[in-house]
Amino acid sequence: MIAWAPDLTITPIIMLSILAGLRAKELAALRVADVYDATGAVRDQFVIAGTQTKGGLARRVYVSAKLQRILREYRSVVGSRSMNCVLFITQQSTAFSANTMCQLCLDIYKACGLRDASSHSGRRTFITRLASKGVGVRVLAELAGHRHISTTQRYIDVNADQLASAVELI
Structure with a gap:
């Protein structure tokens, strides 16, 4: 340590x-x-x-x-x-x-008590938070410095609150 x-x-x-x-x-x-x-x-x-x-x-x-x-x-x-x-x-x-x-x-x-966090957790949080606020994957890829949006998509975590909010859009 x-x-x-x-x-x-x-x-x-x-x-x-x-x-x-x-x-x-x-x-x-x-x-x-x-x-x-x-x-x-x-x-x-x-x-x-x-x-x-x-x-x-x-x-x-x-x-x-x-x-x-x-x-x-x-x-x-x-x-x-x-x-x-x-x-x-x-x-x-x-x-x-x-x-x-x-x-x-x-x-x-x-x-801080975050046992499953990695050095990439902050970066994943950055991308996921922006995605959950509606920022498009192409913009996210540019902000993250990814060449391919498929790389960015792998960073985006989905949770139950997002899923519940999504179906309310219909």
Whole structure:
């Protein structure tokens, strides 16, 4: 288990997964300049380079007002780090690898009592919540950085409430 203390670092990591659909690899690779502009303001959108993504294709990430508030608070943690520095650093002041970021996410979820969660749970939540609000699968695929909508469809969990609401539309 990776040692971590609940602080301002944990919230932006998990919320970038839940509110923007980022993968652990993408979280680990984020740079300060990806999220903040030269004045230190949070960007309302940013591009993740192909080298930062699973599929090797760059994609645009849109930052909601809620996520912007969280990232504004996190700016004090980033402090005077170089714009090229990674956004999240370990307790040893090094960059997370994709694997250590996965483990950190698992540890956070376990500490919250979510035993069946994985490092991908935030991303799955992001896609499922948007789908349940009526966002089309093509838009979801674009937001998730999926090349094929069939990949996105596998992320969408269906529950009894959604099924009950669906039949009421008739």
